[in-house]
Amino acid sequence: MVKRCIICNQVLTKENDSPEHIFLKSLGDKDPKWGLLCKGCNNYLGTYIDQPFMKIFEPLYRTVSGKTEKVRMDFSDGHQYIVQIKNGVLDESFKPLAVNPIVEKNDTEFNAKFLNTDEAKKFMEKIKKRYEKKGKHVEQKLTSKMVDPKITGDKFSLTPSIDEFVFVLEVVKIQTEYLHSINYQVKNGSFLYGDLVFRPMVNHFDDAVATKRNLGIMKQWTWRMFENVIIPMGLTNTPIAMPLKQGYSEARVIDDITGKTGEKVEFTVINLMGLITIWVPVLTADNLVNLFGGAAMFLNPYDTREYE
Template identity: 35%
Template sequence: MDKKCFVCHSLLTSENNSSEHIFLFSLGDTHPVKGIVCKYCNNWLGEVVDFDFVKTFKGLYKTVSGKSEVVSMTTEQGERFSVPIKNEQIENKPILSQSPFKFIDESNFSEHFYDSTDAETSMKKQTNRNPDKNINYNITKETSIPTFYIKPKIDKVNFTLEILKIQAEYLRSTDYNVNTLGEFIFKYANVNKNLPNPFEPFEKLLIYIFNSVIQPGFKYIPKNTDIIPGVSKAEVIRLKEIDWMFISLFGKVNMTIPIITQSFLNLLTS
């Protein structure tokens, strides 16, 4: 049976058939396959989806990996806080960063302290270091901890497009006979690729799919599924008489999502 490009539906020949990494090579896919996409659409997908996905993946990994980090944030008043972040949420109480010890004149100095206890401890250390001096302190200003807001770095539209692309290409490579939503979206965008943003008509839908389908899928990993660090993979699994897909990106971001077709979307939004 002759195979066609899943994007433009042109017949694949020895001249236009391309070797496609279903997952990006940088995400551990070392086995490209043929018979999925023509070289013209392959290059186009690389430009409009894959290129930005590398940055999107890094942001998402921080979100779902449970990795903690401390970010320095400065208020409009110039006060610097250390803000602990985990899963794109502020994990614990932000802490006012201590400023360096600063002399005002021969008899006075200024310094930031976390609280009065910290100030007393610091003064005791200064007294022990300078036993011949009478060191006192007074609090000239108390700083209240402001409310910080975290703006996620994840491009939900781009991430969803990449997942739809992976799903469409993987199913094509296994001769799974179904028309996915991704095929429809990529065909439309390819026909209208001269527009500034050919995916614009689908952006709200793509964000909805991320929030309602993909993000919940991060929480479920099927039993007896091998997750290999540094390797990306996909497989169709049967759950409650419905075919789902397990997708592992570099062994770091893992999800179980339904095969997204137009009929599934109609059911989801009904």
């Protein structure tokens, strides 16, 4: 059977076939799939979708990477600190480091926030040496009582920032590649929106202007997807048939939800690293109509004629 790239549709050969980690290798995908993407499309999606996504997912990934990692986290007092963590467990022997704790009022006065007195004294010594290099003498003293709190895991929390554009494109990419990898059969002559979304994006590998324009058009669609699909449906509990596995990513298709038309609606349930579970309907016109009724028309990707 002839295999074609699911993005550009060219025939895949030994020379241009490329192994694709559907969930990204760094997100626990150790089983790359062949017969999905050509090298050019794989590289393009990696540059414009996977790499930006990993930047926003990196803090979460570090908490379960299996390695001892330093992670920026929010302390219960509202300030941020660098803490040491491994497999979701805080290393309480590591003294957290304050993130941007200093507000310089003038040459000699500072407002500063520290987690402990040792950290405050180190900062004061650093400031003293800096001024000595300039030939200046500075007197320092602690103007408020410093208390060394006990550092426990429940005092820290991680608040990831989500770029909705990057997040939606990665979710759609995962769904599209996963469904192709299991030979998902689209019903009633419909098509996967992911095929329509990504195909025009890779029309100009070497044309930065066209690439920027096409990505700009996609931002409007991803915003509608994020607000109407990902947020209200996406972040929820994992079904019993798909238990969370820390440090491992996977997906399943389920069809036990009834939509507005009374028909069953198919969902792809995507779990990333045992940290985030995303429910997203299989993105075909028929499936979205079954879920939303007539409102589904507002979730159609832009006509490909709008792309260069």
